[in-house]
Amino acid sequence: HQAVATLALPAQLRRYLARLLPAERQAARALRPVLAQLAGVPMPAQWLYEAAARWDEELAAVQAVVEAATTSLHVVAEPGPGADAALRTGLLGLALEQLPVRAIVANRMVPQGSPDPWLAGLAAQQEKYAAQWAGAHGAGDAPVLPLGHLGRDPSGPDDLTRLTGAAGLVPPPSGDSRARGEWVVEDRLADDGVLVWVVPLPGARKQDLDLVRRGDELLLAAGPYRRIVPLPSALRRCTVSGAALADGVLRIRFAPDPDLWPRRG
Structure with missing residues (x-):
């Protein structure tokens, strides 16, 4: 459990940093006293944003190694x-x-x-x-x-x-890498009126799983593990209408929100 959590840690910390100190909230130095007075609370110091940017860069480098196609697990x-x-x-x-x-x-x-x-x-x-x-x-x-x-x-x-020296234990220099699992979106609008997000979770059982939609993100729980993933752009304009697990694949159904989905004609 700890090993898996450690591999996921760089991406999680980057998400926490982005929420705590969003880069777009940085204000020009001349405006900071005015904004602080209007908000009624002190604005974060510039050095804090600079430190967060540096930490994010270092965490991104670690995340890139973990998720690289040449990384063997x-x-x-x-x-x-x-x-x-x-x-x-x-x-x-x-x-x-x-x-x-x-x-x-x-x-x-x-x-x-x-x-x-x-x-x-x-x-x-x-x-x-x-x-x-x-x-x-x-x-x-x-x-x-x-x-x-x-x-x-x-x-x-x-x-x-x-x-x-055991056979196959050390990967060859050529890499012999395995592709990172992709979560694809199936277009079932014409037949069923929904988009389906296909999430491969081999070995999962129904009682292991839980999911919660939160804004433009999906909180997905599998056993003791939790992951927050951003929704693909098309799914952000939809509402979750159901989910089903079969043969190690979780299929999450999204119904278009009439207020957000482009109208035809």
């Missing part, structure tokens, strides 16, 4: 019943943030064929869950990469070199 989990639920929730959060998963790393896999009954049972359980993760929980076609147990905690460069 690996999800690491130790196969088992405890990690199974956490993996489903984490992948749902990544889908909400439109961050593609390149691979799932099945960590600390013990070798099969052990004569010890306890180790043999653990190996069988790990293999079972690793097999279930392939194509499940909304990971799409992301492969499951087994990473063997060293028999101890990794320590030093030699152990790290041995771990990174």
Whole structure:
């Protein structure tokens, strides 16, 4: 949960800065005392706007790295019943943030064929869950990469070199990137009189989801995760008329607002 929240943090902080200190509210130095007197409250100092602009620039650079097509995302989990639920929730959060998963790393896999009954049972359980993760929980076609147990905690460069030598764990220099998930707007005006915003949320369940329209933004909740997204321009002139979840895709229906929608003829 914390890892997904950290990846989403740059965009969230930029939105908070824009609301707290909108750039368009900056006033000329000569007008600031007059505006402060009219408003009855002190106007934010110019240095505060300058600091906010600098922070926004730095956060934008971090956000660009997170959302870049060349950024690879690996999800690491130790196969088992405890990690199974956490993996489903984490992948749902990544889908909400439109961050593609390149691979799932099945960590600390013990070798099969052990004569010890306890180790043999653990190996069988790990293999079972690793097999279930392939194509499940909304990971799409992301492969499951087994990473063997060293028999101890990794320590030093030699152990790290041995771990990174696992097939497929380190992406090739060419990138082999995965496209960022797109939320498209389907035009169903002619047939159903609505526009449909298609939001892929693989692995989501109806009880996990909630959404609230707030002005020109949509607050979408998926499990423990929350995201505020700006509405596409066409949907800003509509009202939310319903939503449905099917096959891991949330379809949000928007009906044109007669007072805002262009009239024909």
